[in-house]
Amino acid sequence: MIIPLFVALALAVAAPVVGQGVPKIAPAVIDNNLEVVGDPLAADQVKTRMFIAVDVNGHGPYRFLVDSGADRSVVGVGLAEQLALPEGRAVKLQGMAGSARVATVRIDALRLGASTIANIAAPALPERYLGAQGIVGIDALVDQRLLLDFDKKTIIVQDARRPEPVSGGDEIVVVAHRRNGQLILTAASVAGFPIYAVIDTGSEVTMGNLALQARVFGTRRPPPSRPVVLTSVTGQTLTANLATLPSIKIGGLDLAGVNVAFADAPPFRLFGLEKSPALLIGTDVLEVFRRVALDFRGRRVRFTLRRGG
CATH class of the missing domain: 2.40.70.10 (Acid Proteases)
Structure with missing residues (x-):
């Protein structure tokens, strides 16, 4: 059965970077000094x-x-x-x-x-x-x-040019790297393997590239999956395989049994991540947190845990 799903987009005009290798994943940096205030x-x-x-x-x-x-x-x-x-x-x-x-x-x-x-x-x-x-x-x-x-x-x-007050609470703050304008997280892993992760608030579906699928499940035996059709805002469609990852770890928080749509999606190439295990984390995963704060200028992402979580 093919299940139609809506995905917004990782949208860019620039062509994918050619001949630029992906650096090794650096150790994650945890920073507890980020707050967002405003109307x-x-x-x-x-x-x-x-x-x-x-x-x-x-x-x-x-x-x-x-x-x-x-x-x-x-x-x-x-x-x-x-x-x-x-x-x-x-x-x-x-x-x-x-x-x-x-x-x-x-x-x-x-x-x-x-x-x-x-x-x-x-x-x-x-x-x-x-x-x-x-x-x-x-x-x-x-x-x-x-x-x-x-x-x-x-x-x-x-x-973001305004000073940011210090805050506490049940929060995890991760320092990200900037690439093609995107915040790339390295404080993430799947089944114990370090990965790159991009926060994608425009998508209801978390996507993984084929490098991640091969790293977690191997190449000889594909995981149990079902086909899904993802529709981009350009009106184009992409068929992906929806499978369940055993666990995803983001900034110290473990999430078990996460459904991920695996495909050779163009955004992974655009971000230079097609050969490295990577996720585009959609709102289906983000809603597990009470709040998610993105500081594009300061290159930090704050995850606020749900009370009792």
Whole structure:
């Protein structure tokens, strides 16, 4: 049985890095000095993905998906036409299931809470594939701290240049590495094997590459799995094999029996991770935590444990 699933995208215009080797996994760095404060924005959840209300060029609010796996912010074609956003040059867009050449539009000001991001060249895609009126990507988050609260269903966006207060509690803070704009975690492992992990808030499905599948299950005997069809916001589809990993460890917390869709997805090549065991961690795993905070400027990710967890 083929099960259709929706996946947003790891979205970029740049081509994959060629001839640049992946460095050895460095020891994880734990940092307990990160806090996110600011005005909470009401967030809706379709299953587990998080949406916020944003203003575009002073109009709105509009419902945008927050996607930490997307290099570029995206606007829906219908919204772009409604606001008469000026067209830009066409770009080659790399999505979860493949690449496509799409038109861009210019956004003068994208407002998220108290933060405003200026001069964004946003690809325009049909709303039926986005599941929203647009996507907030890393180009709008690079100088921000982003807090996703899965209990309260709120998102807080704060200028990361503001001082961050020290906080305590049941929290694990991991220092990440930046690659192609993404926060790459090394404080992660699967079945005892160190891996790379990318936080992808735009996907409801956690994905693993074929290098991870071979490392955990071996190459001769594939794991028990079932096919799933993943649909990217570009409208393209990718067939993956859904299997259960025995355990995933993130920053010291063990998660058992995690379902992962394995495929040779283009984002792994884009991030230079196709030959190293790696995961794109979706909101199906992130919702295990009470809160997840991403500091793109400070290159840190905070995981807040659920009480009693």
